[in-house]
Amino acid sequence: MVSAKAVVTNSAGIHCRPSAKIVEEARDYPGTITVAHGNEATELGSVLELISLALEQGAEVSITVEGPDEERVCERFRELFETHFDFPDARSVGE
Template sequence: MTEKSTTIKNRAGIHARPATLIVKEASKFKSNVYIEKNSEKINAKSILNILTLGGTYNSEIKVIAEGDDELEAVEALINLIDNKFEE
């Protein structure tokens, strides 16, 4: 299992467009990929779960992956989040 924490840096937080980007990125990997906020752990490959997580500006979240390509999955999602979802 690989995990890494980060903070949501874009002002709008995780809304429909960033949620779509997260699902697209997470779905590229075979590993199970999760996002955790305030001890609530959700599947990062489910847009509905991501939208209901409530990822707002300055929220601290953790990206967790388990599987063959877990390291690459975590790094890819952390990069996406840290780059403010390319907004």
């Protein structure tokens, strides 16, 4: 088992689209990936469960990986939680 801390950097937090990308990548992993924030934790198998953690910009999460190639996988998910997902800003759409 390997664990790492990450700080959410996306300005809108981990909302639907980032959650979908994170969970999609987790589904390919044959082990278990768990994310914890405060007193809440979830395995990365459901977009809704990840969204339920209400991860806003600046939130610190703990990522735990159990399975093959744990260190590489843990580092990859730390990077995902610290990604500035470059989705279009809703205010700029239609300008």
